[in-house]
Amino acid sequence: MNLSTVQSCPFLAIFAVPSVAKDRAFGVYPVTEPCPHMSGPVLGPFERFAIMQQPQASFLFDLDGTLVDSVYQHVLAWNEALDAEGIKLSVWRIHRKIGMSGGLLTNMLLRETGLEIDSDRIERLQRLHAQAYIRLSAKIQPLPGARELLAYLTGAKIPWAIATSGRMETARPALETLGIQFDQIPIVTRDQVKHAKPDPDLFLTAAERVGSEIETASVVGDSVWDMLAARRARALGIGLLSGGYGQEELERAGAYRVYEDPADLLNHIDEVGGRR
């Protein structure tokens, strides 16, 4: 069995990719080709070795500030929620926490302001934020090049997924502006993992869902929480400026490269292993 056989074998793909994206896992095989394992036994050591020799690049995207221009609306929605609870906090401090888990964000904000962290208050803040965000986000748009970048990856048969610290309730409008087909693209939200960013769970789950080793995946995000989660997951972090962080902040947090926005990343896709 040579490598091209491995690539053309849906059994091997299924071995690594139990879920949504198996038709794109390992990128290039036509699923109609014959496969020597369809009636065969479990994988032997050689086959496993062959898979490891063929690392599959994949792209795991954050959503807000990375694919859609929604960070500043999130910032002001949190500002409104905190204000309604009588919590005074400078807006830049909220900005610097966008992208992490909402529960962690409220915990941190309450701790920094010295206020009591009780679960009722946290739940109330999260509800107020979701309400304000849905109102403020009526006009949000994809970032320049976002649709084109995703279309390029799909066309190049490079697996990709979206992994967001938000819940599906707040993520859905943003995903809809991108024209995402929910039944075809792995979308990992905060509802599906125990810990959101900066824990690595979202990206680990996303890599599993596209059938890629996390070590060969590129995590694309606009916040230092994405870069920290990428490091903890052992993926390659790629920063985008479109969420309002500075280039050096993202680099210091571990970004291998920093681009302006999805359009700029698409222009430089060969620098980060996104070859056709």
Place this chain on the structure above:
Amino acid sequence: MNLSTVQSCPFLAIFAVPSVAKDRAFGVYPVTEPCPHMSGPVLGPFERFAIMQQPQASFLFDLDGTLVDSVYQHVLAWNEALDAEGIKLSVWRIHRKIGMSGGLLTNMLLRETGLEIDSDRIERLQRLHAQAYIRLSAKIQPLPGARELLAYLTGAKIPWAIATSGRMETARPALETLGIQFDQIPIVTRDQVKHAKPDPDLFLTAAERVGSEIETASVVGDSVWDMLAARRARALGIGLLSGGYGQEELERAGAYRVYEDPADLLNHIDEVGGRR
């Protein structure tokens, strides 16, 4: 004539300080003390030398994002104005231009988007921004420590002024939240100079108004435009994170020190020459 005489001489103060803040210029002299120059001729070389030997620290503050928490409202006000004109621009790009002259900002934005720069459109955008900002800024607050920092400087008889790229129309509500006495503190707005930031005119005028040499003045600002204007004016730039720029961006733009906000600057005031 010794240095203490120079310090106690209102004539010398008036020589350097034609305007508002002459009662605080050179910091420490009681204006009731006798002065050998009241009936004297023009300053001789020795007196001029004596002034140069007694450099007077002063603080020249930017307003938005430096003393009041208003940057994000400005960002969304520009976003609204651009949207009303059918101009699509990512919000982070607007954020990175806040703090420069409004005319320059609209020029730059139009050039970047490839749209025609005509003066009617620029005027319309500036009017739309001002309207949206006044609506959005109803709830703006001083940044933590801003009032305390200004009170400290006044108490320590260290001259200070405010120099903002905004016009008095949009600056007034912010200045009012700080409890500024308009007849006592030099406020230099865009209305009073030919070129706003990143040109040095605002800070040069502010230094003149407080009677300080620009070379011994500290310019405190939250944006790279403040730091660039400070360099061009030959003042010391001090960055604050409270406008949403990253520390490294401000350092790269020439900030000698970067603090979180006015409260943090006040805590470290001795590091930047603000001794009593």
